[in-house]
Amino acid sequence: MPGMWTLETVQKVAAVDSAVWVDVLRLMVLARKVDEQVIRLCRQGQIRGSSFTGIGQEAISVAVAVAGEPDDLFAPCIRNVALHLGRGETPLGIMRQVLARPDGPTGGRDGNIHHGRLENGVYAMISHLGAMISVVAGGVMAKRRHGKDAVGVAFVGDGASSTGDFHEAMNFAAVFKVPVLVIIENNHYAYSTPNSRQFACRHLVDRAVGYGIEGLSADGNNAAEMYVTVRGIMDDIRTNPRPVLLEAETMRMRGHGEHDDFKYVPEELLLLYHRRDPIKLALRAMKAAKLMDDSAFSAMEAEIEAEISQAAKQALSETEPSPDTLTQGVYADA
Amino acid sequence: MPMREITYLQGIHEGLQHVLEHDPESVLFGQDVGAFGGAFKLTAGLQAEFGEHRVFDTPICESAMLGCAIGMATQGMHPIVEMQFADFITTALHQILNNAGTRHYRTGNAVPIVVRAPSGGGSGGGPFHSEELETFFCHMPGVKVVYPAFPSDARAAIVAAVTDPNPVIYMENKTCYRSVKEQVDDRIAPLPLGKARVRRRGEDAVVIAYGAMVHEALRAAAELQESDGYEITVVDLRSLKPYDLDTILAATAATGRVLVVSEGWKTCGFAAEISAAITETGFHLLDAPVQRLTAPDVPIPFAATLETRYRPGAGDIAVALRDLIEF
Numbered sequence: 001m002p003g004m005w006t007l008e009t010v011q012k013v014a015a016v017d018s019a020v021w022v023d024v025l026r027l028m029v030l031a032r033k034v035d036e037q038v039i040r041l042c043r044q045g046q047i048r049g050s051s052f053t054g055i056g057q058e059a060i061s062v063a064v065a066v067a068g069e070p071d072d073l074f075a076p077c078i079r080n081v082a083l084h085l086g087r088g089e090t091p092l093g094i095m096r097q098v099l100a101r102p103d104g105p106t107g108g109r110d111g112n113i114h115h116g117r118l119e120n121g122v123y124a125m126i127s128h129l130g131a132m133i134s135v136v137a138g139g140v141m142a143k144r145r146h147g148k149d150a151v152g153v154a155f156v157g158d159g160a161s162s163t164g165d166f167h168e169a170m171n172f173a174a175v176f177k178v179p180v181l182v183i184i185e186n187n188h189y190a191y192s193t194p195n196s197r198q199f200a201c202r203h204l205v206d207r208a209v210g211y212g213i214e215g216l217s218a219d220g221n222n223a224a225e226m227y228v229t230v231r232g233i234m235d236d237i238r239t240n241p242r243p244v245l246l247e248a249e250t251m252r253m254r255g256h257g258e259h260d261d262f263k264y265v266p267e268e269l270l271l272l273y274h275r276r277d278p279i280k281l282a283l284r285a286m287k288a289a290k291l292m293d294d295s296a297f298s299a300m301e302a303e304i305e306a307e308i309s310q311a312a313k314q315a316l317s318e319t320e321p322s323p324d325t326l327t328q329g330v331y332a333d334a
Numbered sequence: 335m336p337m338r339e340i341t342y343l344q345g346i347h348e349g350l351q352h353v354l355e356h357d358p359e360s361v362l363f364g365q366d367v368g369a370f371g372g373a374f375k376l377t378a379g380l381q382a383e384f385g386e387h388r389v390f391d392t393p394i395c396e397s398a399m400l401g402c403a404i405g406m407a408t409q410g411m412h413p414i415v416e417m418q419f420a421d422f423i424t425t426a427l428h429q430i431l432n433n434a435g436t437r438h439y440r441t442g443n444a445v446p447i448v449v450r451a452p453s454g455g456g457s458g459g460g461p462f463h464s465e466e467l468e469t470f471f472c473h474m475p476g477v478k479v480v481y482p483a484f485p486s487d488a489r490a491a492i493v494a495a496v497t498d499p500n501p502v503i504y505m506e507n508k509t510c511y512r513s514v515k516e517q518v519d520d521r522i523a524p525l526p527l528g529k530a531r532v533r534r535r536g537e538d539a540v541v542i543a544y545g546a547m548v549h550e551a552l553r554a555a556a557e558l559q560e561s562d563g564y565e566i567t568v569v570d571l572r573s574l575k576p577y578d579l580d581t582i583l584a585a586t587a588a589t590g591r592v593l594v595v596s597e598g599w600k601t602c603g604f605a606a607e608i609s610a611a612i613t614e615t616g617f618h619l620l621d622a623p624v625q626r627l628t629a630p631d632v633p634i635p636f637a638a639t640l641e642t643r644y645r646p647g648a649g650d651i652a653v654a655l656r657d658l659i660e661f
Contacts, residue, residue: 073405110440117441118408124441128428134398135433138405138413145387146410164425168398175393330476332444332499334527 005225012228018291023066024223025286025297028058028279030304031082034091037308038081038098042258046316047098050260052112054079056221056253059278060185062086063226064153067234073121073139075132075154078113079185079252083155087120091308095315108321109329121150130156130165137169137178137243144179144241151238152180153230159190161204170243174211179237181230182245185220187252192264205247213243220248221278224285251276335519343376343511345485345518346450349492350377350414352522354384357412360496362389364399364416364450373418374452374511396422400429403447404437412496413447420451420505421465434501435476444499448492454546454597455645456509460636466545466598466629471503472575472607478527479574481505483548485516487572490525498527505574507546514549530578532585536565538659539591541651542582542608544571547595553648554655561652564659574604582608583616590621591658597645600628622661627654 005013035053042051054061057079065086068074076083081094089105096104097115105115106124116124123139125132136152143150160166161184173180184204188195201207208215218229226248233244251273255262286292340348353360362380364372368391371378381389392399396417403413417423423430434445455464471479478500482488488506495502533548534555541551548570555566567585571577586592592612594605605626612624627646635641 073409106440110436114440118443123405123408124437126428126432126436128432131397131401131428131433134395134401135405135408137398138402138407139409140405141402142406142409142411165397165401168393168395169401171393172395172398172402329442330439331478332438332446334498334500 009225009228012232013224016228020066020227021224021282021286021291024062024227025279025282025292026300027062027065027082027086028223028282029301030091031058031061031085032279033304033308034081034085034094037312038094039258041098041312048100048111050257051098052078052257053254054081056273056277057185057187057250058082059223059226059282060183060220060248060250061155062223063230064183067227067231068121068153071121071143071148071150073123073136073143073150073152075123075125075136075152076116077125077129077155077157077160079157079187080155081113084116084122087122089117089120089122090311092311092314095311096318099315100320101315101318102321103318128165129160130163130169133166133169133180133182134172137173137176137180140178140180141176149238151234152178153234154180154182156182156184157190158184158186158188158195158198158204159193161207162198170207170211170245173243174213177242179241180243181233181237182243184245184247185250186247187250188269189252189265191256191260203247205245208245211245213245215245215247217247217249220250221273221276221281223278223282335521337517337519339515339517340485341512342485342488342507342514343374345488346492346506347376349489349522350380351383352489352493353414353496354380354388357496359410360388360412360414361406362414362416363392365394365418366391367416372416374508376511377416396426397429400426400447400449401433404429404434404445407445407447408437408443414450414496415447416450417452419463420453420467421462423449423451423467427470430471430477430501430503431474435474437476438500439476445501446496446499447501448495448504449501450504450506452508453505454507454509455634455641456546458636458638458641459634461633464634466596468505468574469598469602469604472604476501477575478502479505480527480572481544481574482572483507483510483514483545483570485514486518486523487525489518490522491572493522494525494527505545509546510549525572528573528576528578530569530571530573530581532567532581533570534566534568536567537589538564538566539593539655540567540569540585540589541593541595541655542569542571542585543595544574545597547597547646550646550648551595551651554651557648557652558655562656564655566655577608579611579615582612583619586612586616587619590619591661592620592624593651593654593658594624594626595646595651596628598628599631600626601631603628622658625654625658627651
């Protein structure tokens with residue numbers, strides 16, 4: 001049952017340095033406000049096509065970003081802007097990406113959330129779901145051959161769990177004991193398709209048994225639970241290499257993209273998760289623990305909003321890439 | 335330097351051996367390639383020589399194999415993936431087309447992977463162990479395709495493919511594995527990707543071919559010289575993407591009559607690309623329409639009678655050349 005903590009979890013949460021919780025909260029707020037800025041730009045007609053956000057799912061990415069070490073590798077998907085931000089991407093980089101600016105992470109060659117910087121350990125996704133799990137596994141295998149104690153984290157949704165690529169990669173990682181944490185963010189809908197049409201097992205995490213690996217579940221809207229769970233797994237597989245499957249229960253709070261009115265999602269489900277908003281939950285807990293107060297939170301929000309607003313303004317002032325660059329860079333120079 | 339005879343299969347093996355010995359970042363993996371030595375025994379002994387860390391077996395998972403290779407390549411390694419049969423790449427085309435092929439353009443990160451694709455028919459492999467899929471890969475931006483025909487080139491092309499910082503599909507023809515032999519020394523000459531080689535020179539017509547069809551063309555050329563006195567140029571493309579348009583046009587200029595031979599399917603096939611390129615840029619050099627001789631657009635049949643009709647051979651090439659010269 002989401003939200004029910006064991007005594008062990010409570011003790012683990014209490015043992016974390018309080019500064020970490022401030023980082024977690026700040027990063028969630030940053031990601032939320034970046035997404036909200038992207039939605040505004042989309043509505044203003046500044047962005048080509050649709051926009052895809054991770055609103056309501058920030059706690060999952062943030063837990064991973066804060067728990068990660070510099071050598072770790074990550075394969076985020078479309079709900080993981082918080083992972084990008086937590087690994088060093090800037091709001092300006094995100095704005096340039098969605099606006100297809102030459103100085104953005106893909107220089108306008110790709111759009112929305114299809115970006116990543118290897119210097120941050122982050123792979124740019126492709127839209128073929130499940131395809132990046134084996135990539136991050138291979139990257140971690142290479143890092144380990146080079147003497148680094150890297151681990152990998154791949155994010156997929158409930159929809160991607162149905163693909164052949166998911167199965168191939170899980171089995172591959174299990175056979176080679178690659179230290180990769182595969183997180184299924186079960187946000188209940190793959191575009192309009194509900195869980196009931198996506199899989200027939202009781203819980204997606206049950207699939208771990210079939211791969212001969214451990215599977216865990218966590219409340220994906222509870223940042224503290226996500227952090228202690230992810231941190232525990234990553235620390236453990238770093239020294240005892242093996243893949244682990246983690247199902248994080250959460251909810252997609254908007255449409256698949258901004259073009260989607262998501263009328264197919266029952267109102268009461270959205271209301272339930274609105275009350276369980278990961279930022280609200282974290283803020284309430286931190287206030288109760290005297291780690292945050294209203295004025296400090298307001299100051300944090302104001303500072304973040306100013307940075308994002310400046311980033312959007314800067315990116316809007318730039319122009320799209322020159323058409324003369326169309327054929328450049330298809331191949332790496334031999 | 336002393337010369338010795340090696341087969342095409344040995345050429346590939348020695349290329350792999352050379353790379354594994356000289357490039358510590360290289361690894362070779364695939365199904366049954368380790369202690370077993372591969373379905374064709376091409377990798378026999380490599381695991382024993384270089385260890386399980388460098389040469390290893392995988393589960394049956396073409397997509398995960400290629401994804402793993404992309405991950406390794408983006409972290410400084412040089413993975414070589416053996417597909418047991420080229421036919422099986424079809425379950426993982428997205429990893430080549432969308433993942434490896436787009437990555438440098440989108441992110442600036444190089445993906446130096448080599449995918450070995452044992453290809454071609456002629457020995458009763460039937461529809462799923464005989465396919466000739468170079469056209470698929472040549473169609474993909476960001477991907478290179480090599481297709482050697484001779485043992486020395488097969489050896490050098492492995493080295494060139496691994497050295498190249500891009501995804502390279504290494505087409506290797508199963509029919510050539512043990513039937514094609516060549517005298518070589520131990521020196522591996524550099525093979526620039528994108529350079530064809532003229533295997534035979536004559537002024538009456540040119541055959542442009544690759545893979546096993548180079549050998550069929552050379553047999554046809556020898557037959558025609560003996561029977562009709564015709565002198566035929568044979569161009570061995572060696573690299574399909576990029577391909578050597580300069581050599582193709584020079585041979586077109588010297589002969590005026592061009593036959594493009596491929597054991598792949600006809601419609602939208604690689605022979606169509608070469609034919610179109612000659613027509614676009616060398617129309618004024620032609621004395622006759624460019625001709626294609628390819629497999630027909632049918633699945634690859636099992637029966638010897640059917641497959642022999644299906645696959646272009648020296649006799650078919652000789653007939654096509656005679657028609658072309660007498661056009």
